[in-house]
Amino acid sequence: MSVVFSHPVSFAALGFLFALSSVTFAAGASSGANARSPPTRDQWMALADELDGRLRTALPVSSPCFDTVNGVHVGRNETECAIVQQGYTSPLFRSPRFSPQMNPNWETCQKTAAKCLLDSSQPNNSVAWEGVECDQGSVPPYYIDVQSAIDIQVAFRFARETGVVLSVKASGHDLKGRSGAPGSLSLWTRNLDEMSYSANFVPEGGNESFLAITLGAGVPFEDVYEFADANNVTIIGGYHQTITASGGWVMGGGHSILSPVYGLGVDRVLQFRIVTPDGQLRVANKFENPDLFWALRGGGGGTFGVVLESTMLVEPQMKLQVVSVNFPQTPENAQQFLKLIVDQTPKWSNEGWGGHMRSFGLINVNPLLTLEQAKESVQPAVDFALSQNGTAVVEELPSWQAFFSKYVVSAEFDVGAPLILGTRLIPVDLFTTEAGKAKFSDVLNNIVTQFNITPYIIYGTPYLFNHTEGSTSVTPAWRNSLWHMSYMGGWAYNASVEEIWAQYELISNLTQMLRDISPESGAYSNEADVYEPNHEESFWGDNYPALLEIKRRYDPDGLLDCWQCVGWKGLEDDRYNCYL
Template sequence: MTRNLVAIFLVSLFTKTAVSAPSILNVSSTQWDALNVSVGGRLHAATPFALPCFSRYNNVNVSVDEAACRIIQANYTSPTFRLESFSANMQPQYETCMNTDSGCLLDSNNPGNPLATQGTSCNQGEISPYYIDVGVAADVQAAFQFAKQTGVPLSIKNTGHDYMGRTRQPNSLGIWTHSLQTMVYHSQFTPAMCDTSYRAITVGAGVTFGQVYKFADDNDSMFIGGYAQTIGASGGWMMGGGHSILAPTYGIGVDRVVEIKIVTPDGQLRTANACQNSDLFWALRGGGGGTFGIVIESTQMVEQRIPIQVINMTFTPTDENLQEFFEIAVNNSVDWAEQGWGGHINRAPPGLIYVNPRLSLDDATTSMSQITAFAQAYNGTSAIETLPSWYAFSSRFIAAEEAPVGNLLALGSRLIPKALFETAADRARIVAQLVNQTAELGFPYIGVATPIGFNYTAGTTSVTPAWRTSLWHLTAGTFWSYNSSVAEIRATLGTVHDYVHEQLTALAPDSGAYMNEGDVYESNYEDAYWGPNYQRLLAIKEKYDPDGLLDCWRCGKSLALVSP
């Protein structure tokens, strides 16, 4: 280890307040050097993402790096830029310690705003002082051994898409899986010790949807995944459920995975599938990322490359047309789901984007005639067309319109059951909820991305069974500013929590929620995220991690621990 690495570590150490600090203090430079040797020199020091723009770091004067700062300011809200930095999260509040207002943030609305940096210290926040850029499974095994010997906690980061802050922990040793970039296509893949074969693709833990969508397309295939190009295909998205706008036909992420290679906290590299380590495989299919081990790669089923029908509709909401739009969306949702439509009702721009792998263009046009007529009546836009493949859709509607990141977002959600769409009175309740939500929190984002039409074998995954009976994933969220106080941040999080509890949960009290996009203060997280599967997940957690080496918000020793 170089002297610079030690110096950075010591400077960052004394700015944090965390229960793990004594463990960090007790680790000698000799121990860090030994760890670095054991992982082939892949141990690195980490400083905050925006540090080059600040003249003080952990309350010590430093030099501003003008050139590096300009690059960061220009790309502060770019997901592809943040993807390449261990220190960056897509939602940067989790780079900070919100309880103590300790972090290093720019103004996401104007990254060049000098008020964000002048007279402000850039502090380490929750960024791990050290991280391992994992290249092979042995690196993870070394990290577990080090954590057990020293007491230093571990945190796991893949791409940084995390609304819960589970990828960060103060004073931890970071495990970064970004460099695990293998992709292998299998015309027939047979999981170890099994008999059934699948058309599949094996992806390393660092592979993103943008990469695997193209790779699948090059192999005349379609990979079922999420809506952001920079989400990891094998990480928390898949292990937390993994919704997709193709899910109504093909299932969610936990339905697609057939084998996982994972290093468990006892240091074993295990193969988990339906025939080997099957209890672990079940837990990984819904129990959440960062809970039972560190995934090295996963193998997931793919489909034949086929044309996709797409509708892209936008309008300008007004007092005159808002309720009518929601009435059309709600009243047609059961029929649309049965026909194979999945998609998003968008907040920016307001409207919807739906896809359908089942219908012809003529049938799709007929199916969506009511929403098209609505758009025409209110000077909106509506286009229905056939695209040659899912990759063509993702290139045009996902990659080209990738949402900016770098904002500070409080989010909550609820799965809305199909049963609530089946009577006029209940449909009216949903419409009223959406109109009221628009008035209070802005136009809602709704994921029409549940596996309602997928032929699921009961009990094979550990997500809440509410996924199987729901049509919508309804979210509620709001933002705060880079310079908000601790009290203001708590108030914002509290507003979303109260809204989810008093409105969304009240609308569907017997349903559940998507843990990857849930309220960070979900009052009944055990039932909301896992339902009857919770107790079994606890037992499996204890079996594979008896020393509690993996520990994070809603995914640690008891699947629920410290405040974010």
């Protein structure tokens, strides 16, 4: 059975997978809606017949490189292993396949160190597989290749009847481990890839038309940007090729470096088409199911139902002013540059800048200024970089697609390696008052000097966007912040449980320093500390009680659940056995 090219369920495949994964099934299926025994072989086969080949089996993507998989000797497959090795750190290899996550720590069982990983720094390193067993970890052993609403309706009914755990996955661009669960039946939406453009889109039940693009749940932003460019429009989206526009990105908030002017993803979405856990295919917009529409605009993915498509408001194609500066970092100049960008941020924010910034440089864009205005605006950053033997470019590009192709693809964070984030939304007063700047600068200096950590700053809060208060369910902290600040932690493919936990502790402790100086702020649910304390308040603020009520209305049996999502069942649920 191949994991590079998965197979529909057959009696032979089913028997083989049962032999490989009986422990996984038992662990994963005991905490569903009715806490029943795992589905029987006959129930799986009946589901396979009903889905006509769309129920498939899966093993970890690296399993062809191992002799023993889930305790069974299967022999190493040199041909398929070579394919995996070649693509192991490529997002374009991982995105269209079911088994891999962008960051493979979420393919493993971190608590028990059960895994099936290659060495991301050297994928042909034989130490990773010689004498090592491949374990299923958190990779769902079954998934449905979703093609229509019917597939999702069948899955919800099956879960209600059998108690099997459900998970929802698109491209696996997931930093919290929410798109998989050990022993689960996964709903894989990556192949819902249709796109359409309308110059006169009218939401169902409405009477006003919009410039809009409708996107299937599996369309990645790389494809969206090409499609928008071909239609001479600009869509506001994420900073990575493989993020799916209609999935957790938009439902969790959806920041963009164009968000300072044009808003978050939740501010741009006009309509969802979704199957809710009661089995109903629904349209959610301002006019139909407005409570669900509000919840989906910030309440998070994999929670209120399975989205088939979303429709996004777009802008005419626009020119962008771009500044890119880089310099060799030292402890001294890192502190100096961070102070410079803290001092400049209020001015830059009022001028419409957004971007990604580090302690050794930045890549920022502006849709409002002319080239001459942009040069004058960012001259302090340019001068600083050049004084440190760095480089600086300020230029005008004709479109978002031109910017994305030239700058973003080469600057995206690495995939194929274990990675976690801790984040905080940094409020305005930490930039605009002397006391605030002093507290913030102390934290930044400690991070760089004491911990030797490079902060990753996303300049993508909707500071200038004129939103309607209460129209979305994200934390209100988004509207009063200038930075979405993060730190990255990681570990080697063969790290021990203790080494992994040490990284979580480090990231959480760093993030606590920011919580302490911004107690009234919040965090972005898609990218926050995995073990975020008081996550309901951090992610949603006063919106949480209403979100919980809507969750219970559309999912009374709790068929959908995910880590720190609205209404999650908590650590006692078996699906979270692999979290630390």
